Amino acid sequence: MPRDKSQYHRPQxxxxxxxxxxxVQETAYVLKCGLKWLRELLRARPELCGRNGERGRIVTDREQRAAIHAVRSAGDPRTGRSIPRQRRRPAARKPALATT
Structure with missing residues:
Protein backbone atom coordinates (compact mmCIF):
# COMPACT_ATOMS: atom_id res chain seq x y z
CA MET A 1 0.00 0.00 0.00
CA PRO A 2 1.65 3.32 -1.07
CA ARG A 3 1.85 5.95 1.63
CA ASP A 4 1.44 9.68 1.05
CA LYS A 5 4.91 11.16 1.39
CA SER A 6 3.94 14.69 0.44
CA GLN A 7 4.39 15.79 4.07
CA TYR A 8 8.15 15.32 3.69
CA HIS A 9 8.33 17.71 0.73
CA ARG A 10 6.50 20.70 2.22
CA PRO A 11 7.47 23.05 5.06
CA GLN A 12 5.25 22.53 8.11
CA VAL A 24 13.89 19.90 8.59
CA GLN A 25 10.30 20.64 7.49
CA GLU A 26 9.72 22.84 10.55
CA THR A 27 13.10 24.53 10.09
CA ALA A 28 12.25 25.41 6.49
CA TYR A 29 8.93 26.88 7.64
CA VAL A 30 10.53 29.00 10.39
CA LEU A 31 13.37 30.25 8.17
CA LYS A 32 10.97 30.85 5.26
CA CYS A 33 13.10 28.96 2.78
CA GLY A 34 12.54 26.10 0.38
CA LEU A 35 12.79 22.57 1.66
CA LYS A 36 14.86 21.48 -1.34
CA TRP A 37 17.35 24.31 -0.79
CA LEU A 38 17.61 23.48 2.92
CA ARG A 39 18.17 19.76 2.30
CA GLU A 40 20.91 20.53 -0.25
CA LEU A 41 22.58 22.93 2.20
CA LEU A 42 22.49 20.36 5.00
CA ARG A 43 23.88 17.70 2.66
CA ALA A 44 26.78 20.01 1.77
CA ARG A 45 27.32 21.19 5.37
CA PRO A 46 26.44 18.32 7.73
CA GLU A 47 27.67 20.24 10.78
CA LEU A 48 24.52 22.38 10.56
CA CYS A 49 22.21 19.50 11.47
CA GLY A 50 21.94 16.35 13.53
CA ARG A 51 20.04 13.10 13.26
CA ASN A 52 17.57 11.55 15.64
CA GLY A 53 18.50 7.88 15.85
CA GLU A 54 20.47 5.91 13.32
CA ARG A 55 19.80 7.42 9.87
CA GLY A 56 16.69 8.94 11.44
CA ARG A 57 15.04 12.31 11.12
CA ILE A 58 17.16 15.34 10.37
CA VAL A 59 16.86 17.76 13.29
CA THR A 60 18.29 21.20 14.00
CA ASP A 61 18.79 23.02 17.28
CA ARG A 62 18.74 26.77 17.93
CA GLU A 63 22.44 27.34 17.26
CA GLN A 64 22.29 25.39 14.00
CA ARG A 65 19.23 27.35 12.85
CA ALA A 66 21.09 30.60 13.59
CA ALA A 67 24.04 29.34 11.51
CA ILE A 68 21.71 28.34 8.65
CA HIS A 69 20.17 31.81 8.77
CA ALA A 70 23.64 33.38 8.63
CA VAL A 71 24.56 31.28 5.59
CA ARG A 72 21.31 32.23 3.88
CA SER A 73 21.73 35.93 4.68
CA ALA A 74 25.31 35.99 3.38
CA GLY A 75 24.11 35.72 -0.21
CA ASP A 76 24.67 33.39 -3.09
CA PRO A 77 28.31 32.20 -2.98
CA ARG A 78 28.25 31.30 -6.69
CA THR A 79 27.57 34.84 -7.87
CA GLY A 80 28.49 36.99 -4.87
CA ARG A 81 25.08 38.63 -4.97
CA SER A 82 22.68 39.07 -2.12
CA ILE A 83 19.46 37.09 -2.17
CA PRO A 84 16.98 38.13 -3.57
CA ARG A 85 18.52 39.86 -6.55
CA GLN A 86 17.84 43.51 -7.08
CA ARG A 87 15.50 44.25 -9.93
CA ARG A 88 16.84 46.54 -12.60
CA ARG A 89 14.92 49.44 -13.99
CA PRO A 90 14.46 49.35 -17.73
CA ALA A 91 16.73 51.75 -19.57
CA ALA A 92 15.10 55.08 -20.33
CA ARG A 93 14.12 55.47 -23.95
CA LYS A 94 15.78 58.19 -25.89
CA PRO A 95 13.44 60.59 -27.65
CA ALA A 96 13.21 60.18 -31.39
CA LEU A 97 15.09 62.70 -33.48
CA ALA A 98 12.84 65.34 -34.91
CA THR A 99 13.13 65.62 -38.67
CA THR A 100 12.09 68.83 -40.41
Missing part, protein backbone atom coordinates in the same frame (compact mmCIF):
# COMPACT_ATOMS: atom_id res chain seq x y z
CA UNK A 13 4.56 24.92 10.97
CA UNK A 14 6.07 23.76 14.27
CA UNK A 15 3.97 23.23 17.37
CA UNK A 16 6.12 25.82 19.17
CA UNK A 17 8.35 28.19 17.14
CA UNK A 18 10.73 28.53 20.12
CA UNK A 19 11.31 24.82 20.71
CA UNK A 20 14.87 23.52 21.02
CA UNK A 21 14.82 20.88 18.25
CA UNK A 22 12.93 21.00 14.95
CA UNK A 23 12.63 18.73 11.96
Missing amino acids: PPADPNQEYMT
Whole structure:
Protein backbone atom coordinates (compact mmCIF):
# COMPACT_ATOMS: atom_id res chain seq x y z
CA MET A 1 0.00 0.00 0.00
CA PRO A 2 1.65 3.32 -1.07
CA ARG A 3 1.85 5.95 1.63
CA ASP A 4 1.44 9.68 1.05
CA LYS A 5 4.91 11.16 1.39
CA SER A 6 3.94 14.69 0.44
CA GLN A 7 4.39 15.79 4.07
CA TYR A 8 8.15 15.32 3.69
CA HIS A 9 8.33 17.71 0.73
CA ARG A 10 6.50 20.70 2.22
CA PRO A 11 7.47 23.05 5.06
CA GLN A 12 5.25 22.53 8.11
CA PRO A 13 4.56 24.92 10.97
CA PRO A 14 6.07 23.76 14.27
CA ALA A 15 3.97 23.23 17.37
CA ASP A 16 6.12 25.82 19.17
CA PRO A 17 8.35 28.19 17.14
CA ASN A 18 10.73 28.53 20.12
CA GLN A 19 11.31 24.82 20.71
CA GLU A 20 14.87 23.52 21.02
CA TYR A 21 14.82 20.88 18.25
CA MET A 22 12.93 21.00 14.95
CA THR A 23 12.63 18.73 11.96
CA VAL A 24 13.89 19.90 8.59
CA GLN A 25 10.30 20.64 7.49
CA GLU A 26 9.72 22.84 10.55
CA THR A 27 13.10 24.53 10.09
CA ALA A 28 12.25 25.41 6.49
CA TYR A 29 8.93 26.88 7.64
CA VAL A 30 10.53 29.00 10.39
CA LEU A 31 13.37 30.25 8.17
CA LYS A 32 10.97 30.85 5.26
CA CYS A 33 13.10 28.96 2.78
CA GLY A 34 12.54 26.10 0.38
CA LEU A 35 12.79 22.57 1.66
CA LYS A 36 14.86 21.48 -1.34
CA TRP A 37 17.35 24.31 -0.79
CA LEU A 38 17.61 23.48 2.92
CA ARG A 39 18.17 19.76 2.30
CA GLU A 40 20.91 20.53 -0.25
CA LEU A 41 22.58 22.93 2.20
CA LEU A 42 22.49 20.36 5.00
CA ARG A 43 23.88 17.70 2.66
CA ALA A 44 26.78 20.01 1.77
CA ARG A 45 27.32 21.19 5.37
CA PRO A 46 26.44 18.32 7.73
CA GLU A 47 27.67 20.24 10.78
CA LEU A 48 24.52 22.38 10.56
CA CYS A 49 22.21 19.50 11.47
CA GLY A 50 21.94 16.35 13.53
CA ARG A 51 20.04 13.10 13.26
CA ASN A 52 17.57 11.55 15.64
CA GLY A 53 18.50 7.88 15.85
CA GLU A 54 20.47 5.91 13.32
CA ARG A 55 19.80 7.42 9.87
CA GLY A 56 16.69 8.94 11.44
CA ARG A 57 15.04 12.31 11.12
CA ILE A 58 17.16 15.34 10.37
CA VAL A 59 16.86 17.76 13.29
CA THR A 60 18.29 21.20 14.00
CA ASP A 61 18.79 23.02 17.28
CA ARG A 62 18.74 26.77 17.93
CA GLU A 63 22.44 27.34 17.26
CA GLN A 64 22.29 25.39 14.00
CA ARG A 65 19.23 27.35 12.85
CA ALA A 66 21.09 30.60 13.59
CA ALA A 67 24.04 29.34 11.51
CA ILE A 68 21.71 28.34 8.65
CA HIS A 69 20.17 31.81 8.77
CA ALA A 70 23.64 33.38 8.63
CA VAL A 71 24.56 31.28 5.59
CA ARG A 72 21.31 32.23 3.88
CA SER A 73 21.73 35.93 4.68
CA ALA A 74 25.31 35.99 3.38
CA GLY A 75 24.11 35.72 -0.21
CA ASP A 76 24.67 33.39 -3.09
CA PRO A 77 28.31 32.20 -2.98
CA ARG A 78 28.25 31.30 -6.69
CA THR A 79 27.57 34.84 -7.87
CA GLY A 80 28.49 36.99 -4.87
CA ARG A 81 25.08 38.63 -4.97
CA SER A 82 22.68 39.07 -2.12
CA ILE A 83 19.46 37.09 -2.17
CA PRO A 84 16.98 38.13 -3.57
CA ARG A 85 18.52 39.86 -6.55
CA GLN A 86 17.84 43.51 -7.08
CA ARG A 87 15.50 44.25 -9.93
CA ARG A 88 16.84 46.54 -12.60
CA ARG A 89 14.92 49.44 -13.99
CA PRO A 90 14.46 49.35 -17.73
CA ALA A 91 16.73 51.75 -19.57
CA ALA A 92 15.10 55.08 -20.33
CA ARG A 93 14.12 55.47 -23.95
CA LYS A 94 15.78 58.19 -25.89
CA PRO A 95 13.44 60.59 -27.65
CA ALA A 96 13.21 60.18 -31.39
CA LEU A 97 15.09 62.70 -33.48
CA ALA A 98 12.84 65.34 -34.91
CA THR A 99 13.13 65.62 -38.67
CA THR A 100 12.09 68.83 -40.41
